[in-house]
Amino acid sequence: MFHAVLFLAGLVALVTGASSLVRGASKLALRLGLSPLVVGLTVVAYGTSAPELAVSAGAVYDGRTALAVGNVVGSNLFNVLFILGLAALITPLRVHLQVVRQEAPIMIGASALLAVLCLDAEVGRLDSALLLALLVAYTVFLVRQARAANGSGAEEFAREIRPAGAAAWDARLPAQILLILAGLGLLVAGSEALVAAAIAFARASGLSEVVIGLTIVAAGTSLPEVATSIAASLKGERDIAVGNVVGSSIFNILGVLGVAGLAAILGGAPGLPVPPEVSRFDLWAMLAAAVACLPVFLTGREIARWEGALFLAYYLAYTAYLVMAAQRHEGAPAFADAMLGVVLPLTLVTLGVSFLRRPA
Numbered sequence: 001m002f003h004a005v006l007f008l009a010g011l012v013a014l015v016t017g018a019s020s021l022v023r024g025a026s027k028l029a030l031r032l033g034l035s036p037l038v039v040g041l042t043v044v045a046y047g048t049s050a051p052e053l054a055v056s057a058g059a060v061y062d063g064r065t066a067l068a069v070g071n072v073v074g075s076n077l078f079n080v081l082f083i084l085g086l087a088a089l090i091t092p093l094r095v096h097l098q099v100v101r102q103e104a105p106i107m108i109g110a111s112a113l114l115a116v117l118c119l120d121a122e123v124g125r126l127d128s129a130l131l132l133a134l135l136v137a138y139t140v141f142l143v144r145q146a147r148a149a150n151g152s153g154a155e156e157f158a159r160e161i162r163p164a165g166a167a168a169w170d171a172r173l174p175a176q177i178l179l180i181l182a183g184l185g186l187l188v189a190g191s192e193a194l195v196a197a198a199i200a201f202a203r204a205s206g207l208s209e210v211v212i213g214l215t216i217v218a219a220g221t222s223l224p225e226v227a228t229s230i231a232a233s234l235k236g237e238r239d240i241a242v243g244n245v246v247g248s249s250i251f252n253i254l255g256v257l258g259v260a261g262l263a264a265i266l267g268g269a270p271g272l273p274v275p276p277e278v279s280r281f282d283l284w285a286m287l288a289a290a291v292a293c294l295p296v297f298l299t300g301r302e303i304a305r306w307e308g309a310l311f312l313a314y315y316l317a318y319t320a321y322l323v324m325a326a327q328r329h330e331g332a333p334a335f336a337d338a339m340l341g342v343v344l345p346l347t348l349v350t351l352g353v354s355f356l357r358r359p360a
Contacts, residue, residue, distance in 0.1 A: 014051040023179055052222075071221060072256050074213055076111070084311055099242055103247065128265065132254070135258060194220060292314075
């Protein structure tokens, strides 16, 4: 019971901290003259991934590297399959052309790069430096692209991030700095509580830290993305639900794993070790889910309800596999082979045919 309360308290602290950090940083960035579009593409997208960063860095600091890696991979699978699937079930999601042409391919490329970097079962010094350098380059590219845009996208993000009015309590600089500091403090405290509770759950249930990281912790740290995407879906926003998920997934790979790898190296380790079971299946499942997004986005540039249901079904199947593998069920390897070798390729072919047959 104590650890359940600790876990819930950690989740509340993470979500509250992320919200506070995003609010303070957004208002401060707008105060400094950045456009709402730039703030939305950087501060908000990265801010919703702050819980993943805090938990993974905290897990590495505590020597729980398997939990750190599992959290990132599990969060990306949860983002794409569960959050996008659920949001599309609520209402079909229109996908902006920029997401199809730019963000989705970048997410696929980042996923493929991570799978290659992990072939030696470690995110080493050069790997971490490469991931962080790519994150910096991507962020700079986004800022420059937004400044060069004609401003049509700024109106959309302005509805989500409104500049503080003169009478608003957070319109003043001290309040904005306080929000940022409070958010960072809550993220650190929440990550410590969540990691401690997750370790206790793993020991009590007999599940490995990897499985706990891939499921419970991954879903918990993705709550900001859940709230943002579902709220955007309910309000009928054009593509904020999709952009939030894709942007957060890119940050998880480049930023969170890059920082976690650097933290492991600073702690004296040669790199961040990647558990064998993650290298064998979960990384490739994450890559497959990212690749599956592209034909889904291309089919009329809309995620239909049936495609959302398909994504949810995949996430349930993936969770079933994790349970089978944790229990060392004899059918787990065959189930994994069927998913990666038969079901996913068949889905890609079906989606490709749907794209080719779409109305001109």
